[in-house]
Amino acid sequence: MQKHLADTLGAAVHVAGVVDTAHASAAAHGAGNGDLFGHLLEHLHDSRELDLPFAHIELPHFASIDFFGVTVDLSITKHLVFLWLAAVLLLTAAVAAARKNAKSAVPKGIGNLVEVFLVFVRDEIVIPNMGQAGLKYMPYLLTTFFFILTMNLMGLIPYGASSTGNINVTAGLAIIAFIMIQAAAIREQGLAHYLAHLTGGVHWVLWPIMIPLEVIGHITKAFALCMRLFANMMGGHTVVVSVLGLIFLFGVVWIAPIPTFFVVAIDLLEIFVAFLQAYVFTILTSVFMGLGMQSESHGGERSKANH
């Protein structure tokens, strides 16, 4: 009941924020529905301004740098600010939990909470897929899990934005995952065996077909990781913004409770999706790492054929 109230309040503040800005834009442009759509979408896209309650911060622009013909714009945007915020939040929580846990053998408080997630990641994700050798990759996988989770959840608080709704952020995460998958495979098997696995154990005549296929397979897996996370987060927020926009489409106040309750329900689903997508990213990364780490001992060709 309290959570329901809090969520309704959150949604109401969301609406209040949208109403403020929508009124301003309507007054300024005499806007019709097209402008409403574009303006609502601004809440989803990256922007150079931070819209806080009763404050409007213009973020610094830096000039674009020309980088061998590619223009790179390194100015600070909303998603970048929330990325840093998530990182700072995570660092604080992790250091606090580590300090709490170092003091006594029995974890308490925030140390206990973090330990629940840690044991979950270790026993359900790392050990079944990568075995005991996977424990040295635990820091990376834990970082992935908690970072994505924090970024996803930041999109649900009012005036927040989820950085994972930006394809550049998820592309960065996927590139790092790709590098880690290859690094794990090379480290466990050695470079020669890793390259041998790329051929898949077929006759050497088929190598020109097999090797590009394997390489494309690896790249596709990383690309899928990127797209899955991005589209899940973007899609959820798009639905929320669209349903709230229905209020403005109808233009009458008394219809406001219906979309608001619908949005509250979808926000609860979004919380679940935030956890689920963090879990799925982590477990897929660990599955791919585990596939790369399998040595030739127990029927290497057979286990490769299984995927």
Place this chain on the structure above:
Amino acid sequence: MEANALGYLAAGLGAGLTVFGAALGIGKLAASAVEASARQPEAAGLIRTSMLIAAALIEGVTFFALAICIILATK
């Protein structure tokens, strides 16, 4: 019909077909996972893990198509 209208139509039809395919695939997956858990409750944890991984892979493909539909609708 002009190209813009055809683009919007294609985006809408594409999104609907994508959801249809994904729901069909994940529905079959969930049905067999639940049935397997009912037959052997001790394996429910392992089955749940495999189900989540397979569902995530199917949904990943869905989101490729969805991204293409969004590009169609906004360009």
